[in-house]
Amino acid sequence: MYPRKFYFHLVTATVLIVAGSGIVVTTPISVAKKTNINNQNAENTKTATSIQDVVRLHQEAIALSRQSKFQQAQQKLQTALSISREIGDLSLEAATFNNIGRVYQQQGQNSQALKSYLQALVINKELSLKEKTPGQAHIALGKTYSNLGYLLSTQNQPELAIFFYKHCVNNREKVRLNPTAFSGRKLDAYTLTVAQTYRALGEGLLRSDRVEEGQRIMDLIKVEELEEYLNNVQGNQRTAKGIELAPAEKPIKQKLDKTLDSAIVLGKELTKLRQIPPQQRLPQQKQRIQQLVKNQQQILEEFNNFIDSPDVKAQVEEINRTARRQNLDLESLNQIRDNLSQLPEKSVLVYPLVLKDSLELVLVTPDSPPIRRSVAVNQDKLNQTILAFRRALENPSLDVKKPARQLYNWLIKPLENDFKQANVKTIVYAPDGQLRYIPLAALYDGKQWLIQRFGINHITAASLTNFNSPPPSAMRVLAAAFTKGSYEVKVANRQLTFSGLPFAAREVESLAATVPDTKKILDDAFSLDTTVPQMDDYTIVHLATHAAFIVGKPEDSFILFGNGDRATLRDVATWSLPRVDLVVLSACETGLGGKLGNGEEILGFGYQIQKTGAKSAIASLWTVDDGGTQALMSAFYTLLPSGKLTKVEALRQAQIALITGKLPAIVQQQSRNNQLSAAIEANLNHPYYWAPFILIGNGL
Template sequence: PTTNSQQLTTNNQQLTTNSITQILETAIQQAETLQDQRAKSYSLGTLGKWYETTEDWTEGQNFTQKALLIAQQINASDIAYQWQWQLGRLLQAQAEEISQTKEANVKAIAYYTEAFNTLNSLRSDIVALNPEIQFSFRESVEPVYRQFVDLLLRSPTPTKDNLIQARKVMEALQLAELDNFFRDACATPQAVNIDDVDKQAAIIYPIILENRLEVILKLPGQDNLRRYANSGISEAQVDEAVQQLQVALTKRSTSISQVKKASKQIYDWLIQPFESELKSLENSEQNRIRTLVFVLDSSLRNIPPAVLYDGEKYLIERYAIALTPGLQLVEPKPLLTQNLRALIAGATNAPSFQSERFTSLDNVALELAGIKEQLTQSQILKNQEFIEENIQTQLNSVPFNIIHIATHGKFSSNPQETFLLDWNKRIKVRDLDNLLRVNDPNKASSIELLVLSACETAAGDKRAALGLAGMAVRAGARSTLATLWQVNDASTAEFMLRFYQQLNTPQISKAEALRNTQIAFLSEYPDTDYNRPYFWAPFILVGNWL
C-alpha cells in the first residue's frame, strides 16, 4: 500500500507539473496571438519561476532569459528587474548544487547588480504604478536588496568593492522603504561623502539577513570600512532581543540592571566586535571619533542606541549619537547658534486628546515657558492657538529655524496612523510637508530642527519607527529630535530646558547637545530617578547631527 500511495503522489506531482506548464504555455501562445509583448514576458517569466520551484535550474534560466529579453525590448523595467532577480536566484541555486558550498556565484551577483540598478532607475515610478499592479514591497522589492547584500557578504573576507556596494545597497533600501511608506518618491537623495561632512564620525550599518546579523562600520578616511558577521542570528532572534529591551525601557518600574542586561545583548552584536578599534582611536587627536551615526535596519529602529551597555558604561557616555535613514538624506550644515528663532507650540488637554483617548500633558505649559526663556527670538502657540492654520501663518511671516511641538503624536509603519494632534484634530504625516514648508518660493525651507517632545511609537509594530523617519523626511527639517516613547512627566520639561541651554552653547553640535543633556540626567539629579533610561533614553536625533 505504501508503494501505491507513493506512486500516486508522484503521479499527482507529475500531473500538477504538466498541467501548470500547459497552462503557462497556453498563456504564452495567447499573448503571441494578441501580440501582447508584456503578457508574453510575464508568462515566460512565470514559467521560469515554476521551473525554479521544481529545481530545474537550466529550464528556469532558459525561459527567464527569454522573458527578460522581451521586457527589455519593450522598456518594461517594472518586470525586467523581476527576471534579473530570478536569474540571480537560479544561477546561485545551481552553483550551490554543483559546488556543494554556499559561495556566492559571480554571474548571480552580476544579475542581482542589474536588478538593483533597474530598481533604482524605477524609483519614482515603482510607487506611482497603478494600484492593480502595485507591488507588495515586502515580497517583491525588499528581498532583492537583502539577498544581494547576503551574496556580497558571503565570503569570510569580502573585498573592499563588495563592502562599498553592500553599504550602497542598504542606503538605497532605506530610501525605498520611505518611498513605499508614502507611496511616492518623497526624499531626494544626494551623494554625501561623510569624510567631507564630519571627520570625527563613524557610521554603523546593522544588516538583518536570513541566517545572520551583519554589521558594517565606516570609519574616518576614504572607504575605510570594517565588517563583522554575527553568524546564526536570525531575524526572529533580533526582533525578540529588541522587544525585550523595548519592554524593559518603557516601564518606569523596570530595574536598571534589567535594562542593562537587555541592552548588552544588542551592544554585543553591534558594537563589541569593533570595540577595541574604536577605543584605540579615542587617544588619537586626529582620528578621534566623537559621534556614532546609526543607519538602523528593520526592528532595530525601535530602540535608542544611546542605551546600549558595554558592561560598564552606556554608549552615550562614550559618544554622541545620531540616527539617519541614510547619509544621502543628510544636509551637512552645522547649526548657527547666534540666530536661533523658534516657533514653540503645544497643548495641555486639547479636545483632540480626548477624542483620540490620550491623557492630558500636564507639564506642557512649563516646557513651553522654559524654552522661551532660553531663546531670544521665539513665538508661542499654546492650547486653542495651537492649530494648523496658525502654524502656517507664523511660518509664512517669520523665518523660524526651530519648530518645537509639545503634543501627542504617534509613529507607525502605516502613514494613516502616523500623526501629531493639534488643538482640534490630527495633522497627518502626509500633510506635514505642506504645513512646514514655506509658501514663498523665494524662501527656502530653513527649518534646522524639528522637536517632537511627546510622541510614541505604535505598540506591537516592529517597523513603527519607520513613521518617525518618514515624519523627519517629510517635514523637510535638517534634523528631528523626537521621543520613541512618551514620558508624561515634569522630567520632559526639564530635559528640554537643558537641551536648549546646550544648544545655545557655541561650537557644540546637535548630537553633543543631546548627549550632554542625557549625561546630566544620568549624573546630576540625585534626589530623583532621572538616571533611569526610562527618562533620558527616549530622545533620539534623526538626520543632520552637526
C-alpha cells in the same frame, strides 16, 4: 503587419443640433467615420477583456502552482501567453514568461526556468530601450534580473546571483528619479519582492566579504523600504547610480548585452509578424516566424551554455580573488567619506543588517575602507532581546542593564577597537528592522551608557542625507503644546484616548524663558490651519503634543494638534519647511500597544520631515508622562543657543546631565519653580527619562 480592410458604402446622415442661440443647424456625419470609431471601441473593449483574462489566468496559475499542480498551472500560462501575443501586449508576454519560469523553478527544472527568464529578459530589455525616461519597463526588467539572480542562488552560484541582483537594483534606482512609474500595473510574476532582492544582494556581498559594495546596497535598502512604505519616494543623482559592477563582472556584462541585442533584433521582427492574424499570414511569413523562434532560442541557449562554461567559471574565480580586495572607486562611498571628514566631531557611519542567522555590521570611516563584522545571533533571538530591552526601558522598575549589555555586546563591542583607532566621537547610525525601536544611546558596556561615550546621530539613508549644511546663526522658536482636554482617536481599528500633557505648558514656558525669541501657541490656538503656515518663519519648531508612529500604513501614524486636528505621516510631507533647522516632537510614541513591526514608520517619519526641507528632527520612541521631558528639553535648549555645540552634542550633554544629576543651574531653578518632585528629579538617571529622544537627519 497588413492593415485590416473595411468595405462599406459612403452614406451621409443628417443630424439636427439645436444650438444655444435656438437656431437649428445641420451637420453631416460620415458613416464611414462612425464605423471606424465603433470598430475601434470594439477593439479596445476586446483588448481590455483580454488583459483581464490574462491577469485572471496568472492568478489561477500561481494558486495552482502553490498546490503543486504544476501541469495545470503551465496550461493556464500557455493560454495567457497566446492571448498576450494575440493582443500584442509585450509587457504581459514578458510577465507570463516570468511566471512560466517560476513554475519550472518550483519543479526543479532549472534549465527550463532559465530559458523562460531569458525570454522575459529579452522582451523587457526591448521595452526599456523605448522609454525616454526610465519607467515601468525598467522596473519589469529589474525584476526579471531578480528572478535570474534567485535561480542562480538556489544553484549555489552566489557570484552570478550577485551579478544579476545588481542589475535589478540598478534598473530600479534609475526609475526612482521618476517615482510615479512605480504605481503602474503589477502582476505576481516575481519570486522575490524587491526589498528581498536588495537584502539578498546585501547578504551575498557581505558573505563574500565585498564590504564596499555591501555598504552601498545597505544604504539603498533603506531607500527601498521607504518606497514600499510611503510609495513614490523621490530619488536623486546619488541613488540613481545604483551599485557599480566590479571589474571582473564586466566581461559577463558584455556577453549578456551582446546576447540581448541579438535576440532583440530578432524579437522585433517576430513581434511584427505575430501581429498579423494567423489566418492572414502568408506561407513564407509562417516559415519566417518558425525560423526566428528557432534562432532566438539558439541565441538564448548559447548564453545558457555560457553561464556554465569554463570561461564564466574562470571569471567567477577572478571575482572571488579580486572583488573583496579591490578598492572600487564608488563615487557614493567617496562622497560619504568626504561628508564624514567635514563634520566637526570625528564621526563614523554604522550600518547594521539583520539577517535570518546573523547580524552584519558595516563601519564607514572618513579615511579607511569599510569594515565588516559579523555577529552570530539569529533574527529571532535578536528581536526577543530588543523587545525585552524596550519593555525594560519603558518600566523603571525592571532591570534594563541586562538586555542593554547584551545588545551592546552584539552591536558595539565588535567595533570597539575600530572606534578606538578612528578616535570616534559621534556615531552616525542607520538602524535596520526592529533595531529602530530602541535607542542606541541606552546600550550599556558594564560601566556606563553608550551616550556617555559617543554622540549619536540617526539617519534614514546616507544617500538621502545632507550631513554638512550648517545651522542658522540665530535661533527663533515656535513652541506649541496640547495641555488640557482629551480626544478620541480611531487608529487601525482601535479607539485610543489622548489627553492633554500636564507638563507641556511648563515645557513651553521653560523654553520661552531660555530662548527669548520664542512664540507660544497653546491648545485650541494650536490648530493645523493656524500653526503649519507659521512654521517656516522659525528655525526650530517644537511641538509638545502626542504623536503616534504605528505599524501599518502612513495614514495610521499622526501628530495630534491642540484642538484635535491630526496630520498623518503622509500629510507631513506636504509641509514646506526649507528654513527650519529642527523639528522637535517631545511626546511621540512608537511600538504602541507593544506591537513591533519592522520600524518603517520611524524610517518614514525621518524621511517625511526631510522631505519638507527641514534639516533634522528630534522624536521620542516612547512618551515620558512627567517632568522628565521638561527637564531634558530645558537642558537641551540651555546648551544649544551657545553656538559652541552641534545639535547632536547638545542633546548628548542634556542626556548626560540627567544621568549624572548635574543639571544646568537655570534648569534646576525651573524645576524648583515648576515644583518638579524630588522623587522624579532623583530618578531622572534612569534611561526611561532621557533615552527615548533620538535625533534624525543633519546633526550639526
